[in-house]
Amino acid sequence: MTGFELLGWFGTLLYLANYAYLAFYPRWRRPVYFSANGVAALSLVVSSAAIASWQAVGINFFWATISVWLLIGGSFRFVRVGPGVLAVGVGLCWVAALPALFWQWQLAVAIIGWSSTFAFSAAYLLFAARRLSIGPYHLWNAYAAFVLLPQLYLDTNWPVLAMEVCWFAISLSARFNLNQPDEPR
Numbered sequence: 233m234t235g236f237e238l239l240g241w242f243g244t245l246l247y248l249a250n251y252a253y254l255a256f257y258p259r260w261r262r263p264v265y266f267s268a269n270g271v272a273a274l275s276l277v278v279s280s281a282a283i284a285s286w287q288a289v290g291i292n293f294f295w296a297t298i299s300v301w302l303l304i305g306g307s308f309r310f311v312r313v314g315p316g317v318l319a320v321g322v323g324l325c326w327v328a329a330l331p332a333l334f335w336q337w338q339l340a341v342a343i344i345g346w347s348s349t350f351a352f353s354a355a356y357l358l359f360a361a362r363r364l365s366i367g368p369y370h371l372w373n374a375y376a377a378f379v380l381l382p383q384l385y386l387d388t389n390w391p392v393l394a395m396e397v398c399w400f401a402i403s404l405s406a407r408f409n410l411n412q413p414d415e416p417r
Contacts, residue, residue, distance in 0.1 A: 239278055240279030240391035240392065244392065244395040246271060247269065247276070248399070248402070250264075250265060250269055250272060254366075254406075256405075256406065256409060263303065266299045269296075270300055276288060276392060277289055280389060283387065283388070285384065288380075288389055291353060294352075294356070294357075298357055314358070322350060325350060341386060344383070345379070345384075351375055351379075352376040352380075355372035355373060367407055
C-alpha cells in the first residue's frame with residue numbers, strides 16, 4: 233500500500249466516522265463536524281489527485297474550503313439560493329449524460345459523476361449556510377454517493393468507492409432516523 237492509498241483510507245475512515253456522528257448523534261456540534269470534514273477532505277484531495285480521480289478531487293477540495301471557511305469564522309450570508317438549485321444542476325447533468333449513454337457510455341458515466349460532484353458540493357454549501365435542512369441533506373448525499381460509484385470503479389479509487397457505499401447506507405439510515413435534530417443542540 234502506498235502512502236497516498238494510506239492517506240486515502242485515513243480520510244475515508246474519518247469521513248465515515250464523522251458522517252455517522254452527524255447522522256446518529258443527537259447532540260452533534262457544528263465545529264466538530266466541520267473540523268473533522270476538513271481534515272478528511274484534505275486527505276482525499278491528495279490521495280485522489282495522485283490517481284487523477286477528478287470528481288473526488290473536486291468534491292473534497294470544495295468540502296475542505298467550506299470547512300476551513302466556517303472554522304475561521306466565515307459567514308455564508310452571501311448564499312441566496314435554496315435547495316431548488318440542486319435539482320436544476322443535477323437535472324442539467326442528466327440531460328447532458330443521457331444521449332451519451334447510447335454512443336459513449338464512459339462519457340455518460342463521467343457526466344453523471346460530475347452530477348455527484350455538484351450535488352455533494354451544493355448540498356454541503358447549503359447545509360453549512362443553513363439553507364438546506366438535515367433530512368434533504370442526507371437524501372442528496374445518498375444520491376451523490378450512489379451515482380458516483382461507476383466512475384470511482386473506472387478510476388480504481390477504492391478508498392473513495394468504499395466510502396461512498398457506506399456513505400449511501402448511512403445517508404438513507406440517517407434520513408429515516410426520527411431522533412435526529414435538524415440543528416445541533
